[in-house]
Amino acid sequence: MKVIQVGIGGMGNAWLKAVSRSDVVEFAGFVEISDEIAAAQVDAYNLNPATIFKSLPQALAALGPVDGIINVTPPQFHKDVTLAALDAGIPVLTEKPLAGTLADAQTMLAKANETGILLTVAQNYRCSAVARTVKKILDSGELGAIGAVDVRFFKGPHFGGFREEMRHPLIIDMAIHHFDMMRYFLDSSPASIYGRSWNPPWSWFSGDASAAVNMCFQNDIIATYTGSWVAQGVETPWNANWRFECANGVLTIVDDRVYVQMLGEAMHPINLLSVERQGQDYLLHDFYDAVTSSQPTIAPAQDNIHTVEMVFAVVDACDTGQTIMLDK
Ligand SMILES: NC(=O)c1ccc[n+]([C@@H]2O[C@H](COP(=O)([O-])OP(=O)(O)OC[C@H]3O[C@@H](n4cnc5c(N)ncnc54)[C@H](O)[C@@H]3O)[C@@H](O)[C@H]2O)c1
Numbered sequence: 001m002k003v004i005q006v007g008i009g010g011m012g013n014a015w016l017k018a019v020s021r022s023d024v025v026e027f028a029g030f031v032e033i034s035d036e037i038a039a040a041q042v043d044a045y046n047l048n049p050a051t052i053f054k055s056l057p058q059a060l061a062a063l064g065p066v067d068g069i070i071n072v073t074p075p076q077f078h079k080d081v082t083l084a085a086l087d088a089g090i091p092v093l094t095e096k097p098l099a100g101t102l103a104d105a106q107t108m109l110a111k112a113n114e115t116g117i118l119l120t121v122a123q124n125y126r127c128s129a130v131a132r133t134v135k136k137i138l139d140s141g142e143l144g145a146i147g148a149v150d151v152r153f154f155k156g157p158h159f160g161g162f163r164e165e166m167r168h169p170l171i172i173d174m175a176i177h178h179f180d181m182m183r184y185f186l187d188s189s190p191a192s193i194y195g196r197s198w199n200p201p202w203s204w205f206s207g208d209a210s211a212a213v214n215m216c217f218q219n220d221i222i223a224t225y226t227g228s229w230v231a232q233g234v235e236t237p238w239n240a241n242w243r244f245e246c247a248n249g250v251l252t253i254v255d256d257r258v259y260v261q262m263l264g265e266a267m268h269p270i271n272l273l274s275v276e277r278q279g280q281d282y283l284l285h286d287f288y289d290a291v292t293s294s295q296p297t298i299a300p301a302q303d304n305i306h307t308v309e310m311v312f313a314v315v316d317a318c319d320t321g322q323t324i325m326l327d328k
Helices: 012-021 035-045 056-063 075-087 102-115 129-140 169-186 279-293 301-320
Strands: 002-006 026-031 068-071 092-095 119-122 146-154 190-198 210-217 222-228 241-246 249-254 257-262 268-270
Touching: 002 012, 002 056, 012 035, 012 279, 026 056, 056 075, 068 075, 068 279, 075 092, 075 102, 092 279, 102 119, 102 301, 119 279, 119 301, 129 169, 129 249, 129 257, 146 169, 169 210, 169 222, 169 301, 190 301, 210 301
Parallel strands: 002 026, 002 068, 068 092, 092 119, 146 222
Antiparallel strands: 146 241, 190 210, 210 222, 241 249, 249 257, 257 268
């Protein structure tokens, strides 16, 4: 399977490496608007400079048909890249968030539905060994009904770039992974959301880098989320720390380790599932299976739109101070 990667800086590195590790996916070419980044990546990955273009239409005109597009541009460019690919009949694996705005995401979904071409989202946090182990335990039913889930995330990364200019960097660029994991773990989407976001005085982000959110899911499970991207001390892993309060006990994820405590018993650590692939390797092969054998992907746009709706409902809740109701 031949793909074009659009955007080869930043997170593009992870995809350049994932494709180079794959024995079923290879590059036809690349799109990169920055000459400086293109030149650096030619050197770093031994790319052929003649296969790097300034826009997707130029790349497609020169390279001919390809089997897929991997879109690793910043969110505000996801719509144009995706529409150009879908109009050309080419499946798209796009980085999260599906789009920079809910309206863009809806336009992209409408195009995917109209053309019948695959549009899938890189929600890599869903496919880690940790997430899949937790999902398996919750789905087994041994813990009984889930009453509530509490999620805590604290990191202090200095990225520079677009995140430091966004209005809601934590919610739109980071918490989206945790919100999407909530939807995955709980098999449901929120019915109502309220929350508060703020930017601490020492923040190096322009937009709010901290948030506390409370959600009631459609299956009546309550989720609380506390997050900060300007932590000044002890950090959690990127996956965050989680606690599921269930009828028969408690499941926690602490520092990327999973623990279960059944009623009246001691807490015990759980061995993680042994998985063949995680992260970008998993998503790339998930995309390959979907393109070559029409298998469903882990986060198709038709489902992922509900993660995007959730993210922007949290933004609305924080901006207005109101409880936001989502359609059931
Ligand atoms: N899934 C994850 O864990 C994860 C982690 C980091 C970033 N991301 C996502 O990856 C995407 C890119 O983020 P990043 O950190 O790499 O950003 P970045 O700004 O570091 O890199 C983006 C690259 O795309 C290029 N670019 C910008 N517009 C372009 C266009 N129209 N056509 C071609 N190239 C273009 C830039 O020159 C740059 O090389 C974002 O959507 C981000 O949220 C996902």
